Amino acid sequence: MNSWKSYPENSDFSIYNLPFGIFSVNGSSPRLCSAIGDEVIDLRAAAQLGLFDSLSIEPSVWDSNTLNDFISLGKKITKEVRIILQSELCKEDSKLKSSTDVFIAMNEVRMHMPVKVGDYTDFYSSREHATNLGKLFRDPDNALLPNWLHIPVGYHGRASSIIESGLDIYRPCGQQKPADGPPVYGPTKRLDFELEVAFIIGKESELGNAISTESAEEYIFGLVLFNDWSARDIQKWEYVPLGPFLGKNFASSISPWIVTLEALNDFRVSGPQQDPPVLPYLKYEGIRNIDLHLEVILQPENSSENTISVSNFKYMYWNMAQQLAHHTVNGCNVKVGDMMASGTISGKDEKSYGSMIEISRGGKETIKLSDGQERKFIEDNDTVIMRGYCEKDGKRVGFGEVRTKVLPAKK
Numbered sequence: 001m002n003s004w005k006s007y008p009e010n011s012d013f014s015i016y017n018l019p020f021g022i023f024s025v026n027g028s029s030p031r032l033c034s035a036i037g038d039e040v041i042d043l044r045a046a047a048q049l050g051l052f053d054s055l056s057i058e059p060s061v062w063d064s065n066t067l068n069d070f071i072s073l074g075k076k077i078t079k080e081v082r083i084i085l086q087s088e089l090c091k092e093d094s095k096l097k098s099s100t101d102v103f104i105a106m107n108e109v110r111m112h113m114p115v116k117v118g119d120y121t122d123f124y125s126s127r128e129h130a131t132n133l134g135k136l137f138r139d140p141d142n143a144l145l146p147n148w149l150h151i152p153v154g155y156h157g158r159a160s161s162i163i164e165s166g167l168d169i170y171r172p173c174g175q176q177k178p179a180d181g182p183p184v185y186g187p188t189k190r191l192d193f194e195l196e197v198a199f200i201i202g203k204e205s206e207l208g209n210a211i212s213t214e215s216a217e218e219y220i221f222g223l224v225l226f227n228d229w230s231a232r233d234i235q236k237w238e239y240v241p242l243g244p245f246l247g248k249n250f251a252s253s254i255s256p257w258i259v260t261l262e263a264l265n266d267f268r269v270s271g272p273q274q275d276p277p278v279l280p281y282l283k284y285e286g287i288r289n290i291d292l293h294l295e296v297i298l299q300p301e302n303s304s305e306n307t308i309s310v311s312n313f314k315y316m317y318w319n320m321a322q323q324l325a326h327h328t329v330n331g332c333n334v335k336v337g338d339m340m341a342s343g344t345i346s347g348k349d350e351k352s353y354g355s356m357i358e359i360s361r362g363g364k365e366t367i368k369l370s371d372g373q374e375r376k377f378i379e380d381n382d383t384v385i386m387r388g389y390c391e392k393d394g395k396r397v398g399f400g401e402v403r404t405k406v407l408p409a410k411k
């Protein structure tokens with residue numbers, strides 16, 4: 001596929017991608033866009049050229065400040081929008097070519113939350129991560145709990161504090177329990193990130209109806225990078241017996257572009273062999289993992305970037321179809337805009353650990369940064385950046401980045 005629109009060779013936003021997002025420019029109200037190279041594609045302006053007339057989409061959809069209404073049109077329509085855009089960007093006689101207001105430089109726009117998130121679920125689907133954490137929090141010899149190889153373990157998180165890339169967060173405060181004394185209250189001393197990928201629900205299911213692994217992908221609109229911020233000391237004290245709460249719900253940051261499942265099709269790979277065999281409702285056909293290269297970068301204030309983890313979404317033990325089948329097997333319904341995160345993505349190699357608690361082995365070891373500073377966890381004024389892309393046969397489909405700076409705790 002060849003576009004008349006030129007863009008850098010290593011761009012995340014190639015002709016094969018065409019993700020969806022929400023942007024504003026010069027203080028305008030936020031509206032829908034796609035992207036190619038270093039430019040945003042204003043979808044309202046593209047629609048005004050008549051590009052999508054055959055799809056009879058209400059004009060107000062393009063003016064919405066979230067993608068929820070657009071996604072709710074259904075995959076039949078949203079897939080077609082992307083295909084039309086792709087063909088127009090390749091067609092020599094496209095109306096887009098002479099348009100003066102469809103393309104806007106990315107560095108002139110502000111990106112916003114792409115969806116209004118209804119419910120947020122966080123899974124725990126990386127075997128390596130679950131093993132590493134089990135060793136640190138519980139028992140080095142029996143790290144994986146007995147249910148883990150049978151159930152895509154997860155919990156219900158908090159949607160209100162999911163934020164877009166670029167927003168700063170404050171170091172959270174809460175209760176911690178020193179080893180030799182009563183609980184204390186104060187800023188977390190063990191602030192951590194979690195490298196995750198989240199999928200966004202694109203189709204409503206009915207209460208009481210389970211989604212099968214076979215039909216699961218009809219319900220998945222697309223994916224974002226997801227940084228599930230965690231306060232390990234708060235988490236450690238509070239998590240028994242009901243699981244994560246204030247150690248997790250103060251913030252999760254996402255990348256602004258939703259990369260569609262269709263754009264990721266070429267990068268499918270087989271997942272790890274599942275042994276013991278899973279129950280029938282978790283069995284699946286086809287190739288369900290995605291070879292998505294992931295990086296975590298730590299940048300101290302006024303200093304340079306340090307790549308502290310290189311991982312891959314393909315390592316996931318439980319795939320998205322299994323997660324969704326499990327989530328709904330009891331009749332729990334899902335809604336457009338719901339977000340389901342993978343759980344921290346760690347690989348076997350220690351350079352592929354997806355959280356500081358793993359990298360620093362529970363705070364026992366330090367990592368050295370390029371400017372000589374050391375880290376066990378995330379310090380005030382550090383910025384954590386996650387980037388991700390798929391690449392194969394000269395095609396690159398990327399996510400851009402999710403970037404969050406940590407400000408000192410509020411007094």
Ligand code: MN
Nearest residue numbers: 122194228343
């Ligand atoms: Mn998580």
